[in-house]
Amino acid sequence: MTLPCPQFMESISLSSLWSETKNPDWVVFFTLSSILAAILYAWSCMKRSKNSPPLPPGxxxxxxxxxxxSxxxxxHSYCAALAKTYGPIYKLRLGTRxxxxxxxxxxxxxxxxxxDxxxxNRGVNVAAGDVALYGGADIVYAPYGPEWRMMRKVCALKMLSNTALDSVQELRHKQVRKAVSYFYSRVGSPVDVGxxxxxxxxxxxxxxLWGGTMEEEGAGVLPEFRELMRDxxxxxxxxxxxxxxxxxxxFDLQGAAKQMKAIELRFDRIFEKVIEQRLRMQKQSPKERNDFLTFLLRSIDEGGDGKTPLTMTHLKAMLLDMVVGSxxxxxxxxxxxxxQMMNKPEVLQKAQKELEVVVGKDTIVQxxxxxxxxxxxxxxxxxLRLHPALPLLIPHCPSETCTVGGYTIPKGAxxxxxxxxxxxxxxxxxxxxxFNPERFLNCKYDYTGSDFNYFPFGSGRRICPGIAxxxxxxxxxxxxxxxxxDWKLPPGETELDVSEKFGLVMKKKVPMVAIPTPRLLDSELYQ
Structure with a gap:
């Protein structure tokens, strides 16, 4: 799973635009730039042939x-409402964009x-402070071309293939058991599940990624990582x-690019520490390790895909994609x-019954x-049908003017x-x-993006590489x-709020709080 990048999603108003900066000179730049953009747009409209398809309505x-x-x-729901008025393709002008x-x-x-x-392309404007660290030198935001194809190939073969995932299965098992053990320590008490x-x-x-949790990399690193992700x-x-x-x-009037650079430097320090520690460990004990960092360091030595080299900057950007994107x-x-299951007890019971049949209550899930x-x-x-993590996917950007649905889509939109x-x-x-899981029993839908009625991970060349x-x-x-x-609601509550909050990743508007109760027959299964 990966990240979207629009900067105007959560709260846009004229007052917020003015309050973002204390520099009055920005008004001059704002006005001149807007006038210039309007002139250029009018000129492009006049230049366009009268026989060219029009822009989409809006x-x-x-x-x-x-x-x-407005x-x-x-x-996401605002856009859905507009589609009812203007149809399945329409335009919005956000400033001059x-x-x-x-x-x-x-x-x-x-x-x-x-x-496709x-x-x-993604059309990321790194200078504007778009959410693309390391200069967009990653799989999510890199321009389509040899560099992106190299990273995609390295990811597909070295990190995200079934073989690679199988090799780190024991690492996942260890952390899932730690999570279960934590919830067991809170049995009978309300827990912020999210x-x-x-x-x-x-x-x-x-x-x-590197065979150790954030706590094991040093006290204070986990809180810093979480803080950076919130930033x-x-x-x-x-x-x-x-x-x-x-x-x-x-002009970076709001300092967005400067702030993003500061975030990048803090991430960089964490990655440098992890990489230096791994290189030191390899010198001291050159045994084979099964984690993604090992695969990536080996790919640097092997020269990427043989055509385009993999650099240390690519490596850090890919680590960042994996952490932030997943x-x-x-x-x-x-x-x-x-x-959703707690709000429909019959669904929860069916899921737990299936687990009892397949796994049994005298052992743990593998x-x-x-x-x-x-x-x-x-x-x-x-x-994922009702709550896709990226409801508008990650924006695409045409590399040339083209036609979609009978309308002109200008280059750079x-x-x-x-x-x-x-x-x-x-x-x-x-x-x-x-919420009805039965609709997906014995059906054709999967995550490949081949059916455009259901594609929560996107489709085409830029489909999410981390589906597996x-x-x-x-x-x-x-x-x-x-x-x-078993999971119960806190006293006095009858239903969980499943409404959404749009943002970098769509989340529950109200965090889920629930009370866990043990189901397994042996308490040692929670250790």
């Missing part, structure tokens, strides 16, 4: 501001499959003048799944069990595919707002928690 905006003042913090929203399977296919090569899931997934991920989410949620008015990016997304998915749990697999699929809206389309899904990892982490942790415990 709500009328204000001069210079476009549609900024945006809703819940951007043209954005196009896609909200139908057929148009998603055009963008992500039929014209044209839309393979917070503990975040810690568990972070430890699971870092254990696979990224906060920075990404702020309206960014440099993103909305690219002509002003060079922790929030996976923990949030488990949290939504547990909350990762080898997860492929024998079709009902729990359906629960995960239904959770930001393209959002509203998979959240498609997954709730009543013409595709019966009772789309109901996410599936194993989510299924293994979810199965272990459901098999090991």
């Amino acid at each position: 709500p009328r905006g204000l001069p210079l501001l476009g549609n900024l003042l 945006l809703d913090p819940q951007f 043209l954005c196009v929203v896609i909200a139908s399977p057929s148009l998603a296919r055009e963008v992500l499959k039929d014209q 090569a044209t839309f393979a 917070e503990q899931l975040f810690v568990a997934i972070l430890n699971l991920t870092t254990n696979m 990224i989410a906060e920075l990404a949620g702020k309206p960014n003048i440099s993103e909305l008015y690219p002509g002003l990016a060079r 922790t929030d997304t996976s923990s949030t998915t488990v949290e939504f799944a547990m909350a 990762e080898s069990h997860i492929h024998q749990l079709p009902y729990l697999d359906a629960v995960m699929k239904e959770t 930001r393209i959002f595919v509203n998979v959240w809206d498609i997954h709730r389309d009543p013409s595709i899904w019966k009772n789309p707002l109901e 990892t996410a599936e194993r982490l989510v299924m293994y942790l979810l199965a272990s928690l459901l098999h090991s415990f």
Whole structure:
């Protein structure tokens, strides 16, 4: 699972734009840049042939501001509402930035499959402080080309293949047991499940990356990592003048690029410490180690894919992708799944009954069990249908002007595919707002992105490379928690709130708090 990058998602208003900076000179730059952008846009419209298809429809905006003042913090549902008025493809103007929203399977296919090569770029503006650290030298944000293909190949072969994942299975097992042991220590007491899931997934991920949890790398590192991830989410949620008015990016009026650089340096110090420690360990004891850092260091020595070299900067950026891209997304998915099941006790009972049959109450869940749990697999699929971690995926950016759905899509536009809206389309899904895992039993849907009615991980060249990892982490942790415990609501509560909060990763608006009760027959199974 990976990250989105729009800077205007959580709270955009005219007052917030003005209050983001204390430098009055920005007003001059704001005005001049906007006027210039308007002139250039008018000139491009005049230059375009009268026979060219028009731009997509969309709500009328204000001069210079476009549609900024009408945006809703819940951007995914706001876009879904606009699709009912303007159709499955429409435009928004955010400052001088043209954005196009896609909200139908057929148009998603055009963008992500039929014209995949044209839309393979992300359009990240590093100078504007977009959420792309290490200069965008990672799999998520790197421009489509030889460098990106090299990293994708290294990831697919060395890190995210089934063989590579199998080699670090014992590392995952150790961390899942630690998570179960923690919840056992809180039996009978209300627990902030979402917070503990975040810690568990972070430890699971870092254990696979370099064979040790954040606590084992030194006291204080785990809190720093969590703080940095919160800083990224906060920075990404702020309206960014440099993103909305690219002509002003060079001035970094809000200091977004400066703040992002500071975050990068702090991440860099953590990675440098881990890498130096690993290199020192290899000199002292050159035994083979099974973790992703070992694979990546070996890939540097082997020269990447043989054509494009893998550098230390690539390595750090890929580590960052894995940590930031998997922790929030996976923990949030488990949290939504547990909350939805607790609100439908019959679903929870079916999932636990399946676990009793496959695993038994006299032993613990092993990762080898997860492929024998079709009902729990359906629960995960239904959770990702209703609550895709990236509801508008990561924005795409056409490398040339093209046509989609009979409309002109200019080069450089930001393209959002509203998979959240498609997954709730009543013409595709019966009772789309109901949590009903049975719809995924004995069905054709999977995570490959080949069916554009259901593609929570995206599709095409830029599909999430960590699907197999996410599936194993989510299924293994979810199965272990459901098999090991019964879960009850705190006194006085009758139902869990499953509403969403849009942001860098879509989360539960109200954190899940529940009380665990042991289910297994032997207390030693919780150690």
